[in-house]
Amino acid sequence: MIFEKKHANEHHQDSFWHSHPKISYLGLYSLVYVLLCLLIFSANILRGKLLVWQTDAVPQYIPYLQYLGDYIRDFLSNLFHGNAIPKLYDFHIGMGSDIRTVFRTHPLELLSVLVPGKYTEVLYNFLMFFRFYLAGLTFTAYCRYRNKSRRNAFIASFIYIFSGFTLRFGTRHPIFSIPLILLPVLLIALDKLIQKKSCLLFSGMVCLSLFCNYYYLYMNTIAMGVYALIRFPQCHKEKRISEFFRMMGRIIFFYLLGCGMAAISFFPTVADLFSSNRVASSSSRTFDLSGMLFYNINRIFNVFITSVSCLKTAGYTTYLGYAATALPALAALFAKRKKEYTGLKIALVIEFIALLSPLSGFIMSGFSALNNRWTYIIAFTVAFAVACVLDDFINLTRTQCGSIIAVTILYGAAFLYSCPKTREIKLTFLFLCITTISLLWAAKSEKIERRKIYTVFSFFTALSLVMHGLYLYGNFTNPYSSEFSDNGYATENIYASPFTRFSDSDQEEFCRIDSNQIRSTTENLPISLRYNGVSLYNSVISSPVITYHCDLSNIGISAVHRIWSLDGRTGMEALACVKYFMVEAENESYVPYGFSKDESLSDDQYQVYKNDHLLPIGYTYDSYIDASEYESMTALERQQCMLEGVVLENYSDDMNLTRLSSDDNFGVLTVTPESITLDEGVTCSDNICRVKNINTGIAISYEKKAGYEAYLHLGDFTREIYLNSIKIYNSSVTKSLILRGLNQDYSLGRSDYVVNLGYSATDSTDTVKIDFPKSNADYHLGQLEICYVPVMNYEEQIDALSKQGLTNVSITDNTVSGSAVLSKDGFMAFSIPYSSGWKAYVDGQETEIYPANTMYMGIALEKGEHGIVLKYTTPGLISGTIISLSCTLLFLLLYFLSKRKQRLASQ
Numbered sequence: 001m002i003f004e005k006k007h008a009n010e011h012h013q014d015s016f017w018h019s020h021p022k023i024s025y026l027g028l029y030s031l032v033y034v035l036l037c038l039l040i041f042s043a044n045i046l047r048g049k050l051l052v053w054q055t056d057a058v059p060q061y062i063p064y065l066q067y068l069g070d071y072i073r074d075f076l077s078n079l080f081h082g083n084a085i086p087k088l089y090d091f092h093i094g095m096g097s098d099i100r101t102v103f104r105t106h107p108l109e110l111l112s113v114l115v116p117g118k119y120t121e122v123l124y125n126f127l128m129f130f131r132f133y134l135a136g137l138t139f140t141a142y143c144r145y146r147n148k149s150r151r152n153a154f155i156a157s158f159i160y161i162f163s164g165f166t167l168r169f170g171t172r173h174p175i176f177s178i179p180l181i182l183l184p185v186l187l188i189a190l191d192k193l194i195q196k197k198s199c200l201l202f203s204g205m206v207c208l209s210l211f212c213n214y215y216y217l218y219m220n221t222i223a224m225g226v227y228a229l230i231r232f233p234q235c236h237k238e239k240r241i242s243e244f245f246r247m248m249g250r251i252i253f254f255y256l257l258g259c260g261m262a263a264i265s266f267f268p269t270v271a272d273l274f275s276s277n278r279v280a281s282s283s284s285r286t287f288d289l290s291g292m293l294f295y296n297i298n299r300i301f302n303v304f305i306t307s308v309s310c311l312k313t314a315g316y317t318t319y320l321g322y323a324a325t326a327l328p329a330l331a332a333l334f335a336k337r338k339k340e341y342t343g344l345k346i347a348l349v350i351e352f353i354a355l356l357s358p359l360s361g362f363i364m365s366g367f368s369a370l371n372n373r374w375t376y377i378i379a380f381t382v383a384f385a386v387a388c389v390l391d392d393f394i395n396l397t398r399t400q401c402g403s404i405i406a407v408t409i410l411y412g413a414a415f416l417y418s419c420p421k422t423r424e425i426k427l428t429f430l431f432l433c434i435t436t437i438s439l440l441w442a443a444k445s446e447k448i449e450r451r452k453i454y455t456v457f458s459f460f461t462a463l464s465l466v467m468h469g470l471y472l473y474g475n476f477t478n479p480y481s482s483e484f485s486d487n488g489y490a491t492e493n494i495y496a497s498p499f500t501r502f503s504d505s506d507q508e509e510f511c512r513i514d515s516n517q518i519r520s521t522t523e524n525l526p527i528s529l530r531y532n533g534v535s536l537y538n539s540v541i542s543s544p545v546i547t548y549h550c551d552l553s554n555i556g557i558s559a560v561h562r563i564w565s566l567d568g569r570t571g572m573e574a575l576a577c578v579k580y581f582m583v584e585a586e587n588e589s590y591v592p593y594g595f596s597k598d599e600s601l602s603d604d605q606y607q608v609y610k611n612d613h614l615l616p617i618g619y620t621y622d623s624y625i626d627a628s629e630y631e632s633m634t635a636l637e638r639q640q641c642m643l644e645g646v647v648l649e650n651y652s653d654d655m656n657l658t659r660l661s662s663d664d665n666f667g668v669l670t671v672t673p674e675s676i677t678l679d680e681g682v683t684c685s686d687n688i689c690r691v692k693n694i695n696t697g698i699a700i701s702y703e704k705k706a707g708y709e710a711y712l713h714l715g716d717f718t719r720e721i722y723l724n725s726i727k728i729y730n731s732s733v734t735k736s737l738i739l740r741g742l743n744q745d746y747s748l749g750r751s752d753y754v755v756n757l758g759y760s761a762t763d764s765t766d767t768v769k770i771d772f773p774k775s776n777a778d779y780h781l782g783q784l785e786i787c788y789v790p791v792m793n794y795e796e797q798i799d800a801l802s803k804q805g806l807t808n809v810s811i812t813d814n815t816v817s818g819s820a821v822l823s824k825d826g827f828m829a830f831s832i833p834y835s836s837g838w839k840a841y842v843d844g845q846e847t848e849i850y851p852a853n854t855m856y857m858g859i860a861l862e863k864g865e866h867g868i869v870l871k872y873t874t875p876g877l878i879s880g881t882i883i884s885l886s887c888t889l890l891f892l893l894l895y896f897l898s899k900r901k902q903r904l905a906s907q
Contacts, residue, residue, distance in 0.1 A: 040469030069112030087813035094536030135180035142184035160383035164310030164321020206258025260887030267880030335403035511579030548855030553635035558738035589732035618806030629662035640666035715783025829858035
């Protein structure tokens with residue numbers, strides 16, 4: 001074995017294993033890693049799946065990875081042809097966004113430049129496994145830095161990388177495996193800084209971590225703070241007070257230096273975050289701070305039970321699930337009186353206490369939610385504890401043996417107390433007993449070589465990890481593997497999509513595409529196929545965009561990070577410059593008013609309808625309505641208002657626009673339904689609908705009016721906590737309404753919804769049905785109305801806006817330009833989401849950009865002919881670049897000074 005000490009025998013001394021220990025270790029580690037992956041994920045492999053999570057990887061991570069590769073290739077091509085200016089803005093991202101919002105600046109993802117788009121799914125799977133692989137190597141590096149043997153590091157590394165955190169989180173989100181790689185190296189760098197061995201490595205690792213993800217650097221920073229407090233007294237025996245403050249000064253300086261070097265990435269990220277609805281949504285949710293100190297007594301038992309089981313969570317995304325050998329190792333650690341273990345024991349106690357307090361999860365999540373995504377830190381501590389105590393199993397003391405037995409018995413007691421007692425937990429306890437007995441027998445047996453205890457420990461560690469994988473992914477009643485897509489599905493989702501007909505579409509005028517076919521895996525197809533859409537699935541979406549959809553009660557947005565469509569609402573589609581609307585064949589009832597069939601883009605399965613009244617990207621108003629009056633309107637009145645006048649928060653008399661009044665309802669008719677029928681098992685009283693049976697609900701008879709779009713308005717419609725998909729349908733359309741609890745993660749905090757039931761050319765009678773998906777559930781429904789929106793004047797409204805619109809439009813990477821001729825003063829609104837990154841120039845002079853119609857932006861124009869240019873720069877990019885360059889120069893200066901000092905000292 002490469003882990004054994006060298007013998008005097010020359011053959012062993014000259015063998016490759018002993019003369020090249022690092023290469024030998026890497027080879028054996030790689031072989032065992034591959035074998036464990038094949039066994040742990042065998043259920044997925046046999047089912048034709050790997051690690052592409054259906055919920056996020058298919059619609060979000062793979063399109064982003066593909067986009068990154070395409071972007072880098074395009075940039076290099078442009079650079080080769082003399083254009084060194086990078087593209088900063090892309091209309092393919094939602095309705096237009098900074099490319100930084102979809103970039104993932106992990107160094108490994110830069111490999112996408114080498115992989116054609118159609119093979120992105122293969123690259124994604126490779127990177128998933130490669131990250132875990134690297135995490136084991138960086139953990140090994142930390143163990144070796146702390147003078148632990150390669151043998152111990154080898155065994156402990158697999159406990160680290162195959163914990164419940166990895167198997168449940170890391171396989172879903174690639175970003176969750178990044179801190180597994182970075183944490184050990186950050187701690188090495190911090191330890192060197194504490195011991196005054198090196199400071200610049202710490203800055204470099206902080207910089208890299210911030211480039212990868214600020215959220216996990218935040219959690220790692222807290223972990224490093226605790227580490228420094230524990231490690232400092234171990235490294236400094238004299239002048240501790242003065243040395244402590246010097247150490248803190250070094251840590252703060254070199255940490256800020258690292259952050260400064262990454263400012264070019266961090267500043268734009270912060271600007272995106274604070275311009276999004278994610279922060280507002282988190283701050284608007286209420287948390288009971290009085291109950292934040294302790295979950296409940298069951299939490300102790302749940303944490304204990306799930307410590308060696310990855311099948312069950314202790315709640316609030318607390319996934320532990322370590323190898324069964326970890327529990328006896330921890331018992332042996334705490335039973336051993338050894339100064340070397342004191343700091344490790346303190347860290348484990350702190351982490352255990354933190355698991356029992358909701359406050360710790362709240363703090364570690366950035367004061368935004370109650371979750372425990374920080375448990376990878378516990379995985380590191382537990383694995384390192386195994387590396388430390390493993391040698392003790394050669395000669396266990398009576399106290400350690402008794403402690404190991406006691407912990408196993410306590411686990412059994414916790415198992416008996418827990419409810420329910422699942423088959424998986426029973427098997428976990430049985431396996432723990434077998435592991436404990438085997439380890440104690442191997443440690444005390446005189447018939448077995450003492451050093452072979454490592455073989456026994458390795459065997460049960462590997463077997464435990466494989467069992468976790470088989471239990472988790474191979475469970476036939478509720479297999480976790482069902483959450484992952486079949487191999488090739490993500491690629492097919494893009495390249496076999498009906499939206500490929502719009503791929504790289506070259507239109508004479510700026511336009512967008514919408515459809516009723518956009519759902520949970522297709523929101524980001526515009527990014528992959530390079531067409532202008534309206535849908536988006538992203539962690540960060542601009543706050544004005546979210547506010548716009550909520551103000552109009554659009555059901556086409558389901559959360560702060562997911563936008564599906566504009567629900568075929570004629571007014572919204574018009575203002576968004578939607579030119580094409582795609583539906584399945586014979587589903588023309590979903591098509592907005594004013595669209596006619598485009599035979600060139602239609603086929604037997606899907607039909608495409610073209611807008612006969614397309615607005616230009618810039619359209620001009622001669623009227624306005626104050627934002628305060630706009631807020632007093634209903635959602636549909638707001639929609640119609642924006643076809644007549646622009647909504648402005650900061651109106652100036654210099655604009656010379658006609659003011660509209662909120663007293664006018666803009667032709668919207670609202671009717672309270674007279675005929676409402678309840679399904680059997682459904683009762684409604686005091687605004688509460690109690691539903692006894694699944695998929696039952698309410699039927700509403702209503703009149704279709706010729707020349708009107710009909711809408712169903714559901715006001716004060718809520719259900720606590722749970723996420724529900726409400727089915728709403730009439731004779732011609734079927735819609736889904738996503739109902740989230742007001743305090744639920746990703747909630748929009750709204751309770752008002754408007755459902756488009758379609759346009760009617762004739763008078764008739766129809767019935768709209770609301771089906772509730774849950775049985776024995778209560779829904780609060782305070783208001784139920786049928787609303788009618790006129791379209792008789794629609795053509796005139798569009799013609800008036802287009803008449804003095806932007807012409808001769810040219811759109812490049814970061815610029816929109818054109819010309820306009822106005823017969824009188826007006827306000828030009830652009831179908832571009834508002835961002836502080838845009839600057840406007842009229843006839844060469846910079847002019848102020850105003851937020852317009854909540855989501856869009858615009859400029860005031862005087863009578864006459866004008867040349868108009870809009871230029872975009874990523875917010876925070878310039879200041880971030882200056883700080884990054886300055887800090888990098890300082891870093892290089894310090895590096896050369898340290899090298900010079902070393903040379904002088906050696907002379």
